[in-house]
Amino acid sequence: MYELFILGELMTGEKHGYMLQDVLKNSVGLGRKISSGTLYPLLSRMTDAGWIHLRVEEETKGGRTRKIYGITEAGTERFVELMAAPFDSDWDIETQYTFRFKMVYFQYVTKEIRMECLNQYMRLLMKNLKTVSDFEYYLLANKPEPEKQRVQLLRVFDHRKRLAETEIQWIKEEIERVQAQKN
Template identity: 60%
Template sequence: MYELFVLGELMTGEKHGYMLQEILKNAAGPGRQISSGTLYPLLSRLVDSGLILLRHEEESEGGRLRKVYALTEAGRARFHELMVEPIESHADSERLVNFKMVYFQYVTKDVRLACLKQYLAHLQAIRTYVKNFEAQLLKHRPEPAMQRVQLLRVFDHRLHVGEADISWVTQEIKRIEGEE
C-alpha cells in the first residue's frame, strides 16, 4: 500500500523524503502514522529496484544534502500495475481504496470503475456477514443479555455506516460511468 502511495505521489513530480512522509501522515489520518523507519527503507528498495531515482540537492539552509526522489518509466509502469491489482478483503481495504482514488486521474475510466466495483463487492460482503451474525445472535440469544444487546447496537452502527459507504460508492460508480 505504501509503495502505491510513494509511486502515486511521484506521478505528480519530484519530492524529497520528508515531504513524502508529511503527505502520507496527512493522507493516512491521525490513527495511522508512517515512521521514518518504514518510509526510508521503502524508498531505498524502490531506488534499488529501479522504480524511482534518487538525486541529492543542497538545501539553502544549513548546507545539508536533501534526498529528492523522482519516478522512472519502470516506476510509472509499476504504479499502473498496483492501480489495477484487485482489492482484497482485509482490514486496510478502505485505506487502499482511498489511496487509489487519490490517483484516479492517472488511470483509465475502466481501472477506476473496476476498483470501485471491487470495493462495492467488499462492502456488500461485510454487510452480509454482519446481517448473518446478527441473525444468529437473535436466534440463539446468548447470555449475558446486556452484552448481547450492546453487540446488536454495534451491528446496527456497522450496518448504517456500511449502507452509507455502499450508497456513496454506488453513486460514484454511476458518476464515472456517465463520464465521456
C-alpha cells in the same frame, strides 16, 4: 499500500522524503503514521528496483543535502499495475486505506481500472454487510447470554450496518459518476 502511495504522489511531481512522510501522515489520519525507519528503506528498495530515481540537492540552510525522489517510466508501469491489482479478499483497514489511495490517484489511470476498483470495492462492502447482518440475525435468533453484552453487540452491529449502507450508497453514486465520464 505504501508503494502505491509513494508512486502516486510522485506521479504529481518530484518530492523529498519528508514531504512524502508529511503528506502520508495527513492522508491516513491520526491513527496511522509511517516512521522514517519504514519510509526511507522503502524508498531505497524502490530506487534499487528502478521505480523511482533519486536526485541529491544541496540545501543552503544548515548545509544539509536533500534527497529528491521522482518516478521513472518503470515506476509509472508499476503504479498502473498496483492501481489495477485486486484488493485482498479480506475486509480490513489495509483494504480501506488502499482504496482511499487508489481513489486519490484515479486521474492517472484508465476508466476501466477505475470502474474495476469501484466494483471490486463494492463487492467487498456487500460481503462485509452480509457478514454483519448474518451475525446480527444469529444474535437475535439465538439470544446468547449475557443479555447486556448481546444488546450492546447488536448496537455495534447496527452501527457497522449503517456505515456500510452509507458507503455502499456513496460507491453506487461514484460508479454512476465514473460511468458517465469520457475516457
